[in-house]
Structure formats: structure tokens, C-alpha cells
Amino acid sequence: MSEMVKKATRESYGMALTELAEQFPQIVVLDADLAEATKTAMFKKKYPGRFIDCGIAECNMIGVAAGLAACGKIPFATSFAMFAAGRAYEQVRNSVAYPKLNVKIVGSHAGISVGEDGATHQCLEDIALMRELPGMVVLNPSDHYEMKAAVKAAAEHYGPVYIRLGRLAVESFNNGDDYKFELGKGITLRGGKDITIIATGLMVSRALEAVKALEKKGIDARLINIHTIKPIDRDIIIKAAKETGKIVTVEEHSVIGGLGDAVSSVLCEEYPAPVVKIGVNDQFGHSGPADDLLEQYGLCASHIEEVTEKALGK
Amino acid sequence: MTKEEKKELQVAACKIRKGVIEGVHAAKSGHPGGALSSAEIFAYLYFKELRVDPANPKDADRDRFVLSKGHACPGLYAALALKGYFPWDELKKLRHIGAMLQGHPDMKGTPGVDMSTGSLGQGVSAACGMALAGKLDGKGYRVYSLLGDGELEEGEVWEASMFAGHHKLDNLCLIVDNNGLQIDGPVSEVGGPEPIDEKFKAFGFDVQKINGNSLDDIEKSIEHAKTVKGKPSVIIASTVKGKGVSYMENQVGWHGKAPNDEQYETAMCELNKQLSELEAE
Numbered sequence: 001m002s003e004m005v006k007k008a009t010r011e012s013y014g015m016a017l018t019e020l021a022e023q024f025p026q027i028v029v030l031d032a033d034l035a036e037a038t039k040t041a042m043f044k045k046k047y048p049g050r051f052i053d054c055g056i057a058e059c060n061m062i063g064v065a066a067g068l069a070a071c072g073k074i075p076f077a078t079s080f081a082m083f084a085a086g087r088a089y090e091q092v093r094n095s096v097a098y099p100k101l102n103v104k105i106v107g108s109h110a111g112i113s114v115g116e117d118g119a120t121h122q123c124l125e126d127i128a129l130m131r132e133l134p135g136m137v138v139l140n141p142s143d144h145y146e147m148k149a150a151v152k153a154a155a156e157h158y159g160p161v162y163i164r165l166g167r168l169a170v171e172s173f174n175n176g177d178d179y180k181f182e183l184g185k186g187i188t189l190r191g192g193k194d195i196t197i198i199a200t201g202l203m204v205s206r207a208l209e210a211v212k213a214l215e216k217k218g219i220d221a222r223l224i225n226i227h228t229i230k231p232i233d234r235d236i237i238i239k240a241a242k243e244t245g246k247i248v249t250v251e252e253h254s255v256i257g258g259l260g261d262a263v264s265s266v267l268c269e270e271y272p273a274p275v276v277k278i279g280v281n282d283q284f285g286h287s288g289p290a291d292d293l294l295e296q297y298g299l300c301a302s303h304i305e306e307v308t309e310k311a312l313g314k
Numbered sequence: 315m316t317k318e319e320k321k322e323l324q325v326a327a328c329k330i331r332k333g334v335i336e337g338v339h340a341a342k343s344g345h346p347g348g349a350l351s352s353a354e355i356f357a358y359l360y361f362k363e364l365r366v367d368p369a370n371p372k373d374a375d376r377d378r379f380v381l382s383k384g385h386a387c388p389g390l391y392a393a394l395a396l397k398g399y400f401p402w403d404e405l406k407k408l409r410h411i412g413a414m415l416q417g418h419p420d421m422k423g424t425p426g427v428d429m430s431t432g433s434l435g436q437g438v439s440a441a442c443g444m445a446l447a448g449k450l451d452g453k454g455y456r457v458y459s460l461l462g463d464g465e466l467e468e469g470e471v472w473e474a475s476m477f478a479g480h481h482k483l484d485n486l487c488l489i490v491d492n493n494g495l496q497i498d499g500p501v502s503e504v505g506g507p508e509p510i511d512e513k514f515k516a517f518g519f520d521v522q523k524i525n526g527n528s529l530d531d532i533e534k535s536i537e538h539a540k541t542v543k544g545k546p547s548v549i550i551a552s553t554v555k556g557k558g559v560s561y562m563e564n565q566v567g568w569h570g571k572a573p574n575d576e577q578y579e580t581a582m583c584e585l586n587k588q589l590s591e592l593e594a595e
Binding site: 054057067072091094 | 440
């Protein structure tokens with residue numbers, strides 16, 4: 001078992017870029033005056049000639065990335081999720097996704113765990129915005145090892161990719177020694193037959209805690225980690241519905257348009273089953289310490305546990 | 315340029331205008347005004363300046379052209395067809411279902427189109443990225459981008475201009491088709507991007523103001539732009555919207571409207587007359 005590390009996925013992203021730089025000489029990294037926060041500063045320090053600070057102008061940054069990609073570069077255009085996927089949405093749509101250019105759009109400080117900065121910076125809509133774009137791959141890795149592998153997979157994949165990064169440090173649970181990231185494939189972290197919890201990103205570690213607590217109460221819950229929200233792993237979801245009947249989805253995102261909707265859509269078409277969605281319920285966030293906010297909005301192990309029990313009629 | 319070269323370019327510009335009218339008429343929609351105003355610019359770029367090869371449209375070392383005012387694509391398409399990127403007959407399928415030529419440029423489907431554009435302001439940013447890639451890779455290609463004057467109302471144009479100035483992209487040359495009209499009326503009444511020259515100067519550009527329907531002016535300004543070091547260039551090209559078709563000239567209503575059959579005949583008659591006069595010279 002590899003070393004347990006407690007790192008924010010944004011830091012793992014910065015590390016991954018720096019490690020991949022030699023293998024992928026076409027990689028260039030763009031940021032919009034947030035390099036210290038998004039951790040692209042790690043890449044900047046080692047490869048200053050391949051780092052482009054675009055200033056506080058995210059729309060232009062995405063367009064510049066498109067132009068670089070049209071000339072053979074692999075640009076990782078990075079900002080807070082709110083601005084990379086939100087403010088520059090139309091540039092991502094028309095200048096990147098429509099021409100299918102090889103741009104990696106990276107949204108850091110996603111979700112409510114931004115904390116004290118409050119609602120204007122807590123992007124709860126980025127997964128919805130990105131997954132509706134034709135050809136866009138949407139990745140939301142859950143810990144250090146998964147993020148590093150995901151960044152490599154994004155560099156190897158030709159075409160637009162959105163990667164969601166978190167601000168909060170997460171205790172790693174994947175085994176870095178034998179961890180395999182397969183784009184579009186979910187991972188069954190715990191087998192189970194009573195019910196399935198499907199989680200993504202920061203919520204996977206919370207869901208893992210919930211599953212352990214449920215086990216003590218005699219509930220055998222399956223846990224699936226969905227790191228690729230698009231294309232989603234249809235097979236693993238259908239199999240879970242067939243074998244466990246009920247599904248609970250967990251995401252640090254609006255319940256509208258995110259993982260829960262992606263899972264529901266698969267099941268509606270293939271194998272109708274009840275889905276309970278845990279996420280932010282058509283609301284904005286507000287200021288506060290990240291962990292307190294996560295608890296207040298029900299994005300914590302105890303709430304996942306409670307909802308799962310309720311779904312089972314307990 | 316020699317007298318013969320100039321005549322060839324004038325003929326090319328006239329044929330591009332005919333292509334614009336043929337395409338927009340066949341489509342029963344589209345944007346003739348700003349395509350006609352840019353005909354000399356398209357002709358000069360594709361038949362004199364750009365180092366491009368229709369047989370190898372993706373050549374990594376080629377010069378790039380980004381039509382940031384994507385709606386003027388009937389002019390670009392006519393230039394590309396004339397250059398040999400695809401058959402002229404494609405123009406007659408412009409905007410038709412299943413056709414190659416989309417209502418706004420699509421780099422995936424149309425050979426010779428270097429960037430998908432249409433949403434105003436976005437092409438300039440992509441042109442900056444292409445110019446920067448050239449710098450990073452030590453390549454000698456140049457990047458040209460044509461903008462509308464109404465397009466200057468988009469904030470992204472100025473984000474991109476600040477970027478181009480800051481990064482000293484002297485391999486980038488913007489051309490503003492300053493025809494003075496946009497959909498809702500005269501540019502000066504709708505959004506007021508003037509003074510255009512002062513704005514670009516403030517963003518670190520080498521600025522030239524020319525008559526954009528004069529091939530001599532275009533040549534002089536492009537040649538000058540190539541000598542500028544350490545800063546991007548902009549050529550503010552004063553043009554006549556609808557140029558070449560008498561009833562479309564300086565008429566705001568012809569920004570985005572197709573001629574009917576009768577108007578089509580009149581326009582083609584005028585352009586054919588211009589062409590035969592040029593060829594008879």
C-alpha cells in the first residue's frame with residue numbers, strides 16, 4: 001500500500017503537470033492570476049518558458065488556449081471553476097468544444113468547500129455546464145493519486161477535457177502503487193448488495209466513511225467512485241441498479257445537471273430504479289469554514305448515512 | 315506590386331464579390347455587406363501575402379488567417395474557393411442542410427479555415443494563441459485576423475489586445491474592417507468604439523489607418539506591419555460596406571440580408587460589368 005497523503009487535489013494537479021512536462025513537450029500551462037492558488041505556480045517555477053499568465057481575463061485565456069491547441073500545443077487553461085467554466089463558458093463552447101480543440105480546461109476551487117470566499121466563488125454548476133457540451137470529457141478525481149493519474153489521462157486523450165479541482169485537503173484512500181485510471185470507467189471501492197452509493201470528487205472520501213458506519217449497522221452498501229462524469233460508465237451503474245435496487249448519488253455540486261442527473265438519465269433509459277440525489281439543492285452557498293459548510297449543506301458522512309438508511313426504509 | 319499583379323488582385327476581389335452574392339443569394343440568408351467591404355483585403359491576403367498551400371492546408375509552418383468577424387465568411391469562402399481549397403460550386407450550397415460551408419466558419423469541416431469563429435471577439439484571442447505558439451516554437455509564420463468595427467464593442471477584443479501588447483506579438487497583425495455600420499445602425503451611434511486608433515495605441519499596438527478598398531494601401535500597410543518589432547500591428551481599414559453593388563453600398567439594411575432574384579441579377583450584372591472592364595484594361 002502506498003503512503004497515505006493528505007493533499008488538496010489542486011496540489012496534486014500542480015505536481016502532475018510538473019512531472020508530465022518532460023514526457024509531453026507540447027504541454028503549456030495558462031493561468032489567470034491565480035497560479036499560487038491553483039498550484040500551476042509549481043509548473044511555472046520549473047518551466048517558466050511554458051507558463052503563460054493571461055492576467056485576470058479568463059475569456060481571452062480560453063481563446064488563447066484554443067489558438068495554441070490549433071498549433072499543436074496541449075494547453076492546460078486553469079482558473080477557479082467559477083471563471084474557467086462559468087465566466088468563459090461561451091468561449092469554451094464556441095472556441096474549444098465546437099472545433100474539438102485539444103484544450104484542457106481546469107477549474108479549481110470548485111464547489112462549496114471554497115469556504116470563506118462565499119457564494120460568488122463557490123461554483124456549483126460547472127459539471128452541468130461542461131457535461132452538456134458535445135465531445136467534452138468531464139473529470140472529477142477524488143484524491144491525490146487519482147488526480148495525478150487523471151491529469152496524465154487528460155494529456156494522453158486528444159480533445160477537450162474539463163478537470164475539476166478542490167481546495168480542501170483530502171486524505172488519500174486509493175492505493176498509489178497499483179491505482180489504474182481508466183477514462184470513462186467507474187471504480188467499485190466497496191462491494192455491497194443492499195444499496196449503492198455513487199459518489200464523485202471530494203464526496204468519495206465522505207461516502208467511504210458513511211459506508212463503513214453503515215456496515216457497523218449491518219447495512220451492506222456498495223460504493224462506486226465516478227471520476228469520469230462524461231463519458232459516464234453506464235455498465236457499472238446499470239449493474240448496481242440490477243444488483244442492489246436503490247441508488248444514492250453524492251456530489252459537491254448542484255443536484256441539477258450534475259452526477260445525480262447523469263446517473264438518473266442512464267437508469268431512466270436502461271433500468272429504471274429509485275435514485276436519491278445528495279448535493280446542493282437549487283441554492284447558492286455562503287461564507288464559512290469549508291467543513292462547517294459541507295456539514296450544513298449535508299455533504300458529510302453522517303448525512304450520507306442518514307439518507308441511505310432512509311432510502312432503505314430504516 | 316506590379317501593374318499586372320494589381321490587376322490580378324482587382325480581378326480576384328471582383329470574383330470574390332461575385333462569390334459573396336452567389337452564395338448569399340443561394341442561401342437566401344447571410345451577410346453580404348461586411349463580406350463585400352473586405353473583398354480587397356481577402357484578395358490581397360490570399361493572392362499576395364499568405365504563405366499557404368491549398369494542397370497542404372494543415373502545414374504547420376503556414377501563415378494563419380482568423381476571420382474574427384465570422385459572419386463575413388461568404389467573402390472568405392469565395393477567396394478559398396478561388397484559391398483552390400474546394401470547388402466554386404460549394405458556394406451555391408452555402409448554409410444548406412448537409413453542406414460543407416456553414417453559416418459561420420467551421421475549421422473542422424472546411425479546408426483552409428484556420429479557426430471556427432462567429433461569436434464576435436473570440437477569433438482575436440485564438441489569433442493571439444496562434445501567434446504565441448509561433449513564438450514558443452521559433453516558427454516564422456505570421457498570423458492575420460480580420461475584425462469588424464462593431465466587433466470592437468466586445469470586451470474580449472480588448473482582453474486579447476492587452477495580451478498581444480503585453481506579450482509583444484509582433485507576428486500578429488489585426489485588420490479592422492472599419493465600414494462604419496453594424497446591425498442596429500452606424501457604429502458611432504450604436505456602441506461608439508471610436509477613437510479606434512487611440513485605443514489600440516494605448517494597448518501597445520503599431521497603428522496604421524488606410525483605405526481598405528485600396529490594394530496599394532493594403533500592400534503598404536501589410537509590408538510596414540512586417541517590419542514592426544516588439545509589438546503587434548493593427549491596420550484600421552476604412553471601407554465601404556456593401557462595396558461593389560450600388561444599392562448595397564453604405565446601406566445598413568444589407569448587413570445580414572440576401573438579395574431576391576431581381577436584386578441578384580442587378581448585382582451580378584454590375585459585378586460582371588466591373589470584371590469585364592478590369593479584364594479589358
